[in-house]
Amino acid sequence: MGIVLGPNRYGKAETRLVRVVRDGETHHLKDLNVSVALSGEMTEVHLSGDNAAVLPTDTQKNTVFALARKHGIGSAEAFALLLARHFVTARPTVHRAVVTVEEYAWDRVPVTGHSFVRRGQEVRTARVLHEAGRTHVVSGLRDLTVLNSTASEFRGFVRDEYTTLAETGDRVLATDVRAEWRHRDADGDWESSYAETRRILLETFAGTYSRSLQQTLYTMGRRVLEERPELCEVRLAMPNKHHFAVDLEPFGLDNPGEIFFAADRPYGLIEGAVLRDDAPAADEEVWS
Numbered sequence: 001m002g003i004v005l006g007p008n009r010y011g012k013a014e015t016r017l018v019r020v021v022r023d024g025e026t027h028h029l030k031d032l033n034v035s036v037a038l039s040g041e042m043t044e045v046h047l048s049g050d051n052a053a054v055l056p057t058d059t060q061k062n063t064v065f066a067l068a069r070k071h072g073i074g075s076a077e078a079f080a081l082l083l084a085r086h087f088v089t090a091r092p093t094v095h096r097a098v099v100t101v102e103e104y105a106w107d108r109v110p111v112t113g114h115s116f117v118r119r120g121q122e123v124r125t126a127r128v129l130h131e132a133g134r135t136h137v138v139s140g141l142r143d144l145t146v147l148n149s150t151a152s153e154f155r156g157f158v159r160d161e162y163t164t165l166a167e168t169g170d171r172v173l174a175t176d177v178r179a180e181w182r183h184r185d186a187d188g189d190w191e192s193s194y195a196e197t198r199r200i201l202l203e204t205f206a207g208t209y210s211r212s213l214q215q216t217l218y219t220m221g222r223r224v225l226e227e228r229p230e231l232c233e234v235r236l237a238m239p240n241k242h243h244f245a246v247d248l249e250p251f252g253l254d255n256p257g258e259i260f261f262a263a264d265r266p267y268g269l270i271e272g273a274v275l276r277d278d279a280p281a282a283d284e285e286v287w288s
């Protein structure tokens, strides 16, 4: 039968790499999504299952982390060139490498040298419930992605027979803030209220030494209510976007809190409301 193998390639897609460079109190962040696609002498693996020419995609992922530690990440292009050349040069069975890098831009939150907010993806929200005799206004935002590259620990938690998590005195804390805040009244300066509340949320995330994301959440909500008298309740939902320090020891490299794997799931989801004890009751429907 005239059936042949056509064009093919393979590789590790979407390795989420975060590099933190610590220059004293000032940290620098690179956040990349790296995809590798290799092709070459891959007929046998398809036809007979002989893997002799196959560089595992797992190895490709490790290479992304190891070369980031060894050579740094000057720019997306430079890092892609480094990887592509490595795979083709180091592996005779690989003839072509296509390396695709997405870089996510972060701005500094000026409160500290280690706090960042991801550029340009947040959404502002507003919800009004109105019926005879009452009106509720809830403002909010979602997908405000923030990261502290230090000043976060997680220790002293419950341990049972299924616990493997190590205690940590210094970790990356990152989350997509989903926040909604309820106004006491149906009139106000919505623009300045929004801008100030967003600023307080951001600055409190940045400026709070965190013993848990729960503590950070409560502190953010509390600070908003302390500073914004027009508001009576804040609800927050914050995924704990885990950043795992990559073990580079098998490759003869140390990792002094520099190279992280940014996992997208599963994630811890921390949710909570913070309210004044005299907040007027509101229907659940005002919240999303």
Ligand SMILES: O=c1[nH]c(=O)c2[nH]c(=O)[nH]c2[nH]1
Pocket (backbone or CB within 6 Å): 154, 165, 211, 212, 213, 214, 240, 268
């Ligand atoms: O801030 C955190 N809160 C938790 O409840 C939790 N659970 C976990 O595994 N890591 C974390 N981090």
